[in-house]
Amino acid sequence: MTISQMVTSRAAAALDVSRAARSSKLSAVVMLAAVAVLAALPFVAFSNVTDTLVNLFVLIALASMWNLLAGFGGLVSVGQQAYIGIGAYSVIAFADQGVQPYLAVPLAAVTCVIFAVPTSWLAFRLRGDYFAVGTWVIAEVYRLLVVRIDSVGGGSGKGLAGMSDLDQTLRGALTYWVALALALATIAACYLLLRGRLGLSLMAVRDEETAASSVGIDVRRAKRVVYLVSAAGCGAAGGVITVSSLSVNPDAIFSVQWSAYMIFIVVIGGIGYIEGPLLGAVIFFGLQQLLADYGSWYLVLLGAIGMAAALWLPRGLWGLMRDRTGLSLFPVGYFVRGRDA
Amino acid sequence: MTEQALLHLDGITKRFGRVTVAKDLTLSVRPGEALGIVGPNGAGKSSLFAMISGDLRPDSGAVWFQGRKVTDVPPHARTRAGIGRTYQVPRPFEHLTVFENVLVCAHQGAALKGRQAWTHAMEVLERTGLAELANTPAGRLALLQRKRLEVARALGTGPRLLLLDEVAGGLTEPEVLELVEVVKQLHAEGLGIVWIEHVVHALVEAVGRMVCLAGGDVIADGEPMGVLADPKVRELYLGGGPETGLADEEDRTDEEGA
Numbered sequence: 001m002t003i004s005q006m007v008t009s010r011a012a013a014a015l016d017v018s019r020a021a022r023s024s025k026l027s028a029v030v031m032l033a034a035v036a037v038l039a040a041l042p043f044v045a046f047s048n049v050t051d052t053l054v055n056l057f058v059l060i061a062l063a064s065m066w067n068l069l070a071g072f073g074g075l076v077s078v079g080q081q082a083y084i085g086i087g088a089y090s091v092i093a094f095a096d097q098g099v100q101p102y103l104a105v106p107l108a109a110v111t112c113v114i115f116a117v118p119t120s121w122l123a124f125r126l127r128g129d130y131f132a133v134g135t136w137v138i139a140e141v142y143r144l145l146v147v148r149i150d151s152v153g154g155g156s157g158k159g160l161a162g163m164s165d166l167d168q169t170l171r172g173a174l175t176y177w178v179a180l181a182l183a184l185a186t187i188a189a190c191y192l193l194l195r196g197r198l199g200l201s202l203m204a205v206r207d208e209e210t211a212a213s214s215v216g217i218d219v220r221r222a223k224r225v226v227y228l229v230s231a232a233g234c235g236a237a238g239g240v241i242t243v244s245s246l247s248v249n250p251d252a253i254f255s256v257q258w259s260a261y262m263i264f265i266v267v268i269g270g271i272g273y274i275e276g277p278l279l280g281a282v283i284f285f286g287l288q289q290l291l292a293d294y295g296s297w298y299l300v301l302l303g304a305i306g307m308a309a310a311l312w313l314p315r316g317l318w319g320l321m322r323d324r325t326g327l328s329l330f331p332v333g334y335f336v337r338g339r340d341a
Numbered sequence: 342m343t344e345q346a347l348l349h350l351d352g353i354t355k356r357f358g359r360v361t362v363a364k365d366l367t368l369s370v371r372p373g374e375a376l377g378i379v380g381p382n383g384a385g386k387s388s389l390f391a392m393i394s395g396d397l398r399p400d401s402g403a404v405w406f407q408g409r410k411v412t413d414v415p416p417h418a419r420t421r422a423g424i425g426r427t428y429q430v431p432r433p434f435e436h437l438t439v440f441e442n443v444l445v446c447a448h449q450g451a452a453l454k455g456r457q458a459w460t461h462a463m464e465v466l467e468r469t470g471l472a473e474l475a476n477t478p479a480g481r482l483a484l485l486q487r488k489r490l491e492v493a494r495a496l497g498t499g500p501r502l503l504l505l506d507e508v509a510g511g512l513t514e515p516e517v518l519e520l521v522e523v524v525k526q527l528h529a530e531g532l533g534i535v536w537i538e539h540v541v542h543a544l545v546e547a548v549g550r551m552v553c554l555a556g557g558d559v560i561a562d563g564e565p566m567g568v569l570a571d572p573k574v575r576e577l578y579l580g581g582g583p584e585t586g587l588a589d590e591e592d593r594t595d596e597e598g599a
Binding site: 017197200201203204206207208210211212213215217218219333334335336 | 420433435451
């Protein structure tokens with residue numbers, strides 16, 4: 001190792017590399033306060049508020065997982081509903097076996113990883129557009145397999161067992177907390193993953209795949225890690241959807257609409273930023289609440305916003321904010337200080 | 342002989358349809374040797390690099406690195422084994438800073454961690470004159486800085502063999518001299534270097550041996566001035582044929598042989 005021997009102690013002593021952005025102390029305090037408020041919400045707010053927020057948390061989790069997949073792994077999937085569905089059905093199946101449904105949610109994530117390993121062998125043989133279409137087809141195949149299993153209700157779906165002995169208020173609060181934990185866990189997972197050495201590799205893969213492999217990055221392995229993490233996150237989200245709705249319907253849970261939501265949220269929020277899906281999910285959720293009464297016009301408007309964002313804001317709203325203010329809630333970069341300059 | 346060689350190409354052949362970019366080509370590089378490669382466009386120079394680094398698989402023949410057959414080894418593993426390359430058309434990680442561009446090489450290519458990786462990355466940036474730009478996103482760099490970053494990334498992987506693909510093209514004369522100094526210094530430290538270059542005078546300064554490729558094969562091999570004086574080489578560059586002018590070739594940026 002000729003080059004590393006040349007590293008002088010002088011250079012080592014003067015070098016100081018910082019991982020935090022200027023604003024990150026303040027933003028960390030603000031975020032902790034926000035989490036504390038959200039966690040305390042079931043004690044102070046009506047259950048219709050917390051029930052609605054469960055949907056927001058699920059959207060944040062799903063969008064974060066899609067952002068990890070497409071924004072960092074370069075894997076544009078339109079088939080993550082495969083794992084939402086498998087996760088949802090796992091919870092149903094575990095509950096039938098007597099597992100407490102809330103405890104079945106993390107187990108659903110594990111189930112999805114187990115399914116994702118062989119699925120990735122298949123899907124990774126495809127590239128680009130073919131990968132996108134292929135993942136959708138795989139999700140459909142999973143749906144068709146599930147509706148053939150009579151013990152989980154076949155084509156008409158099934159209710160969730162093991163929830164009737166819980167008080168309704170307590171159940172609402174528990175579901176809310178589990179959903180909040182899911183959203184926080186997915187964001188934390190993205191942050192920790194991207195902050196490490198693997199994260200820097202993923203960002204390199206995102207920017208230039210050929211060059212990434214020529215600097216020593218095992219591109220396939222990096223993508224597989226991202227795919228498995230994303231499957232786990234979507235599976236847990238599917239589980240939360242099930243404990244929230246108390247039943248599962250195969251057509252709804254395996255619907256490609258989930259992918260449309262994820263893509264929309266990430267595109268308007270900002271692809272390739274941890275903050276992007278967070279911001280995008282809040283905006284999407286707001287639009288949903290505001291426009292829910294307008295029927296199909298609501299979808300037309302969503303489509304128009306999505307197109308406008310893709311055309312004029314290629315890096316989403318967070319990309320715009322970041323360029324203007326330099327703000328970063330989850331700094332994953334390296335900043336060199338302490339040089340002579 | 343494969344045991345002693347740093348790099349040994351054993352009769353490699355590669356065709357794209359009717360175009361042959363390597364025809365039963367055999368070539369060896371000793372440890373610490375600096376080899377220059379010249380040749381007209383379409384001679385198969387960049388394809389040769391692609392086969393050494395693993396981006397391209399030869400149809401037949403074998404690539405040996407440090408006594409190990411690497412023909413079936415994927416690019417990232419070859420880099421980890423000690424082959425560092427640059428691209429003719431720079432391919433920076435645009436949304437990463439210059440420092441991060443090199444740091445990821447130190448992590449993945451040189452298997453360094455933490456502070457060791459930081460110091461190594463910074464050291465490489467100082468050598469390549471990019472230290473001042475450490476925190477600049479690579480997407481904002483001008484072409485010359487991008488070329489330097491290519492060299493910096495290759496060095497970041499801690500190579501034993503450095504493949505330079507037209508890194509002097511488009512540089513001003515003082516910058517070429519600066520680059521030659523860097524290459525000579527790396528060579529003096531024992532690094533094996535293979536350098537494809539159209540800026541022939543830079544090559545003559547920096548390498549001890551030169552090879553001329555044409556039609557996918559070696560047509561001259563030896564001491565640089567001797568190769569340049571070879572009648573076959575002179576004919577290639579100065580004689581008839583559609584692709585002869587040096588200046589004309591420098592303007593071309595697309596990958597050869599593709």
